[in-house]
Amino acid sequence: QYDYCFCAVDDNECNTGPEQCTEQYHPRRCECPYEADDLINIPKRSCGCVEDDQRDECQKDSIYYFVGTIDDNHILELDYNKFDFEIRNTINFAKITDYEPYKENISASDSSFLSISKEEFEKLKLTKALNQDEIQCNMIYLLRNFYTSLGIIAKVMNNVDIAPSATYMFAAGPRKVTISNVPQEDKKYFSDFEIGYSCYDDNLAFSSYYGLHKFGISDSICxxxxxxxxxxxxx
Known part of the structure; x- marks a missing residue:
């Protein structure tokens, strides 16, 4: 049953509204403060970054990446405690400054700033237009920027010229997703699900990120x- 607010009748938030998020209280649907000083001890996963935010995860040198454990049976386990409610996935973060630069003492004005020259880039296999058979697979079309960027990385890091296979990453990715450590009050929102092997399954985008980490990339020739x-x- 639902009331005129389209909320479940046992949902008190329809009447009282969500409670304010605090350091001690920050469930999935609390009301986040707007001021940076009020967010200092609230996890970023519960409340997103704001202007002048002092939390480590919100600094300009922070990068986010998806985390999860995929086994040999293509079952992916996600931890609810790492779920970012704004990004809507399980994440961790790192500092760019913690890593060695690919090239040191190089500025954008230097001739060697580009790892691949414009002339060389235009000749790479990954720059060729999709053919009709490829376009017919909807996810191939939608994710082209993602898997093309992997081809650029392969060229820069390993000096190989390939047009990556997105379908390989789809097949290598998880076929089922399980979510651990879900609190009782959120189990109706977080449940296990399966990923279909269809060119029109939006979950394939999600699947490909984890397939990449588990099995790497392959060539679309293969x-x-x-x-x-x-x-x-x-x-």
Missing amino acids: FPNTGIPSDITKC
């Missing part, structure tokens, strides 16, 4: 971007 392979061991 695994064409025209259909999701059933066997990813042949190359």
Whole structure:
């Protein structure tokens, strides 16, 4: 049953509104403060960054990355305690300044700033337009910027010229997602789910990120971007 607010009748927030988030109290649906000073001890996963935010995760040199554990049976486990309610995924963060620069003492005005020259870039396999068979797989079209960027990284780091196979990453990714450590009050919002191997399943985008971390990338010559392979061991 639902009332005129379209809220469940046992949902007190429809009548009282969510409570203010604090250091001690910051569940999924609390009301976040707007001032940076009031957010200092509230996890970023509960309340997103604001102007002049002093929390480590909100500094300009912070980068976020998805975290989860995928096993050999393609089952991905996500930890509720790492779930970021703004990004809507389980994340961790790191500082860019903690890593060695790829090139030191280089500025944008230097001729060697670009790892790949414009002329060389235009000749790479990944720059070729998608053919009709590839376009027919909707997720291939939507995720082209993502898997193309991986081809650029492969060229820069390993000097190989490939057009990456997105369908390989789809097949290598999780087929089922489980979520651990979900508190009782949130179990109706967080439940296990399966990922279908369809070019029109939006969860394939999510799946490909984790498939990348588990199995890396492959060439679209071996695994064409025209259909999701059933066997990813042949190359």
